Amino acid sequence: MTQAEIKLCSLLLQEHFGEIVEKIGVHLIRTGSQPLRVIAHDTGTSLDQVKKALCVLIQHNLVIYQVHKRGVVEYEAQCSRVLRMLRYPRYIYTAKTLYSDTGELIVEELLLNGKMTMSAVVKKVADRLTETMEDGKTMDYAEVSNTFVRLADTHFVQRCPLVPATENSDPGPLPPAPTLVISEKDMYLVPKLSLIGKGKRRRSSDEDAAGEPKAKRPKHTTENKEPIPDDGIYWQANLDRFHQHFRDQAIVSAVANRMDQTSSEIGRTMLRMSEITTPSSAPFTQPLSSNEIFRSLPVGYNISKQLLDQYLTLLADDPLEFVGKSGDSGGGMYVINLHKALGSLATATLESVVQERFGSRCARIFRLVLQKRHLEQKQVEDFAMIPAKEAKDMLYKMLSENFISLQVTISVIIANQQSWPREIPKTPDHAPSRTFYLYTVNIMSAARMLLHRCYKPFYLNYLNGTMCICLLFPQSIANLIERRQFETKEN
Numbered sequence: 001m002t003q004a005e006i007k008l009c010s011l012l013l014q015e016h017f018g019e020i021v022e023k024i025g026v027h028l029i030r031t032g033s034q035p036l037r038v039i040a041h042d043t044g045t046s047l048d049q050v051k052k053a054l055c056v057l058i059q060h061n062l063v064i065y066q067v068h069k070r071g072v073v074e075y076e077a078q079c080s081r082v083l084r085m086l087r088y089p090r091y092i093y094t095a096k097t098l099y100s101d102t103g104e105l106i107v108e109e110l111l112l113n114g115k116m117t118m119s120a121v122v123k124k125v126a127d128r129l130t131e132t133m134e135d136g137k138t139m140d141y142a143e144v145s146n147t148f149v150r151l152a153d154t155h156f157v158q159r160c161p162l163v164p165a166t167e168n169s170d171p172g173p174l175p176p177a178p179t180l181v182i183s184e185k186d187m188y189l190v191p192k193l194s195l196i197g198k199g200k201r202r203r204s205s206d207e208d209a210a211g212e213p214k215a216k217r218p219k220h221t222t223e224n225k226e227p228i229p230d231d232g233i234y235w236q237a238n239l240d241r242f243h244q245h246f247r248d249q250a251i252v253s254a255v256a257n258r259m260d261q262t263s264s265e266i267g268r269t270m271l272r273m274s275e276i277t278t279p280s281s282a283p284f285t286q287p288l289s290s291n292e293i294f295r296s297l298p299v300g301y302n303i304s305k306q307l308l309d310q311y312l313t314l315l316a317d318d319p320l321e322f323v324g325k326s327g328d329s330g331g332g333m334y335v336i337n338l339h340k341a342l343g344s345l346a347t348a349t350l351e352s353v354v355q356e357r358f359g360s361r362c363a364r365i366f367r368l369v370l371q372k373r374h375l376e377q378k379q380v381e382d383f384a385m386i387p388a389k390e391a392k393d394m395l396y397k398m399l400s401e402n403f404i405s406l407q408v409t410i411s412v413i414i415a416n417q418q419s420w421p422r423e424i425p426k427t428p429d430h431a432p433s434r435t436f437y438l439y440t441v442n443i444m445s446a447a448r449m450l451l452h453r454c455y456k457p458f459y460l461n462y463l464n465g466t467m468c469i470c471l472l473f474p475q476s477i478a479n480l481i482e483r484r485q486f487e488t489k490e491n
Contacts, residue, residue: 001079002452006030008459009082016085017056020045024053025062028077033066035074060114061236065177073177084239086458091242095156101129102139102147107156107237115160115234118148119195127200138198145195152190155241155276159187160234191230244280248272251341254348255322259314262303266311267322269296270336283339284324290331305331320344346447353450354403361386362394366441369404374438395439402449405442 009029014022027043028034034042040050054075057063062082065075088111096104105125110116116124122144129139151157161180248271256264273296274285290312294305312334315323322341327333347370355363365384369375375383381391398404 001029002455004456004459005079005083005452008455009079011459012082012085013062017053020049021053021056024050025057025077025082028063028075029079029082033074033076035072039075067175067177067179071176083455087239087242090246091237091239094242094245095151098156099147099150102144103151105129106144106148106151110157110235110237115236117228117230117234118145118191119193119228119230121235122148122195126198130198130201138200140198141195145193149190152188152235155188155238157235158238158241159189160236162232191233193229195229240280244275247280247338247342248275250345251322251336251338254341254345255315258318258320258322263311263315265298265301266293266308266315267336269293269298270323270334272296274336278338284326284335284337287326287333287335289329289333293334343443346443350403350441350443350446350450354398357401358394358397361390362398365391365394366398366403369439370441374440376436376438380439399439403441403446404439405445406437406439 006026006029010022010026013025017025023043023045024039027039031042036047036050036054039045039054040047043050045053054063057077058065061078063075063077065073067073091111092104092108095107099106102125105128106121109121109124122141126139126141126144129144130137133139148157159182161182163178164181248268251271252264252268255267270285270288270293273288273292278285290305290309293312294308297303297308309331312323312325312332316325316334320340321337322344324335324337325332326335351363351367351370354366361384365380365386368380368383372379372383377392377395378388380386380395381388384391386394395404399406
């Protein structure tokens with residue numbers, strides 16, 4: 001966890017929930033899991049305010065809790081979940097693209113409120129849509145319910161875990177904190193509700209003045225309050241499903257750039273067929289036969305079965321290995337290698353960043369080290385055909401920026417099955433003059449470093465209140481932030 005990420009989490013929490021929640025959330029991010037009274041003591045906040053702040057954070061899935069063996073409940077902040085608040089606009093826009101305005105407002109309400117019942121979401125969304133319609137037109141609850149069911153069927157919304165029901169014969173002592181569970185089959189099961197009605201418009205100020213007094217209205221509504229049909233069944237937005245959708249879009253776009261539009265449409269069809277059955281963290285999609293893919297192609301997409309088989313063979317033989325062949329039954333079984341596809345996308349992004357930041361010669365060296373995996377400096381000079389001094393300077397630049405690495409250990413299998421470090425000595429004394437130093441690229445480490453750097457412009461954006469569009473974080477901007485913080489403390 002970098003300082004820029006912690007500061008960005010602080011700004012996000014303060015903007016969405018206020019200073020007290022921000023203080024509790026940042027304290028948990030910095031210190032890790034802590035019990036309630038320790039949080040109140042360390043932050044200097046009253047116990048009642050800490051409880052309310054933790055309720056807000058738990059409601060929005062920003063804090064989790066766990067019970068230890070001694071019965072102490074500790075709370076732990078989810079920093080990655082806080083940073084996902086930056087993507088709320090993209091989640092909402094995706095829902096609008098797939099399910100029109102109704103889906104957009106459903107996802108927006110769930111993100112703003114954390115957890116809600118289906119009946120409450122349907123009524124709130126119907127009222128909001130009715131407000132935007134012309135006079136005399138209203139939004140039916142049934143139409144909003146149908147969109148909610150479609151979102152649940154495609155796993156964009158999911159049910160929240162519940163407290164398991166216990167037998168009344170021997171309830172026993174209550175635990176210090178409830179254990180929430182839910183089975184996978186019930187996670188997307190929509191309750192059968194008969195929501196009959198239409199959205200209502202808000203009364204204007206003139207109508208309020210002419211109507212009954214405000215003091216009488218709450219009493220009148222509480223007496224005639226109807227029971228909630230789905231009380232206790234709460235729903236939340238499934239952010240992992242949105243990320244899976246973004247991943248699929250990136251893979252389809254990469255296939256289109258690599259080959260053509262027909263290949264990308266075949267890949268899109270394979271991803272669409274397995275989007276529900278394949279977990280978001282799975283390395284492969286479910287195997288699909290050529291006949292199933294042919295039957296699932298979009299209506300009106302004129303492509304013969306023979307041409308489809310040729311495209312699938314071409315995709316499976318491609319060096320990037322986005323598509324792999326797993327069997328011969330059903331005309332051939334094919335899968336999409338999700339992990340290799342994401343690795344290729346990360347590698348292409350790193351190559352582009354290196355070229356934009358250090359120039360084409362550094363990009364040539366970077367690709368060379370990627371291709372050969374491990375190279376000594378003299379080998380880099382020979383293969384890249386770059387003078388020794390320039391190659392040394394370029395390697396040092398990329399090494400200082402953590403795009404390539406030198407000291408990370410690797411496993412070299414020899415006769416006695418020992419693991420040797422990256423520094424491979426020529427003699428037993430490990431003299432530097434008689435040691436091989438091999439350069440390599442750690443894709444995961446470099447991608448993680450690049451991600452951390454991308455959070456810094458967001459922090460600058462929130463700090464200054466203006467949009468800063470840049471991929472990497474130059475040192476000049478870092479100095480600007482430090483100077484701005486120093487001026488703020490002085491004032």
